[in-house]
Amino acid sequence: MSPRRHLHRLLPDRHALFANRWLRPLAPWLDRPAYWAFNRRKVALAVAVGLFSGLMPGPTQMLTAAILALLIRVNLPVAVFTTLYTNPFTYLPLYFLAFRYGEFILGHGHAGTMAAQPEWNGQGLWAWGAEWGHWLGQLGLPLLIGVPALGLSLGVIGYFVVRGAWRLYLLHAWKKRKQQRGTDRTRNQ
Numbered sequence: 001m002s003p004r005r006h007l008h009r010l011l012p013d014r015h016a017l018f019a020n021r022w023l024r025p026l027a028p029w030l031d032r033p034a035y036w037a038f039n040r041r042k043v044a045l046a047v048a049v050g051l052f053s054g055l056m057p058g059p060t061q062m063l064t065a066a067i068l069a070l071l072i073r074v075n076l077p078v079a080v081f082t083t084l085y086t087n088p089f090t091y092l093p094l095y096f097l098a099f100r101y102g103e104f105i106l107g108h109g110h111a112g113t114m115a116a117q118p119e120w121n122g123q124g125l126w127a128w129g130a131e132w133g134h135w136l137g138q139l140g141l142p143l144l145i146g147v148p149a150l151g152l153s154l155g156v157i158g159y160f161v162v163r164g165a166w167r168l169y170l171l172h173a174w175k176k177r178k179q180q181r182g183t184d185r186t187r188n189q
Helices: 003-008 016-019 022-029 041-055 058-073 077-084 092-104 123-188
Strands: none
Touching: 016 058, 041 058, 041 077, 041 123, 058 077
16 A cells, blocks of 8 residues: 555545534635645655654644644644654653753763752742752753754654655555566566
8 A cells, every 4th residue: 555545544534624613614724735735745744844843842732733834835634643752651751852962962961860850958938949940940951952953853854764765665666566567568478
């Protein structure tokens, strides 16, 4: 089965989506062929958008993927669906990786783990708040740099993996078709 047919089976039909009374008002903006195209370039870019958007905080992932897909004019359902690689089980490891990636980019990586959270030791509220601010500042900049950098890296990798896998599939299909034609020609002679 071709990647295009496989994706068509997995994703909802756009006409069925826009038949829904809640989505019908969005049809004039979203029912455009570019947002539903299943070609190698559009799907690869949509996967890249979804991988990048998947690292956005909390409930903004799918919204970010949808907005970017509309701006870049790539396959909307694939971009939104690809954000689902982040879930409660993968979120913490991905953010830890993003933190480490941010430290690496900034050039001040630390051996071991993240700094421990400041605990309340009976000091005043302002002193405790200052310790928290310092702790968040240590985490904040590496995370602020690491999350988009990791998302961008995952997006680039995803783009090239999809392009390569699609190309390998096509080469295999062409080779198979050529072999079938060759066997058909020898039978007919």
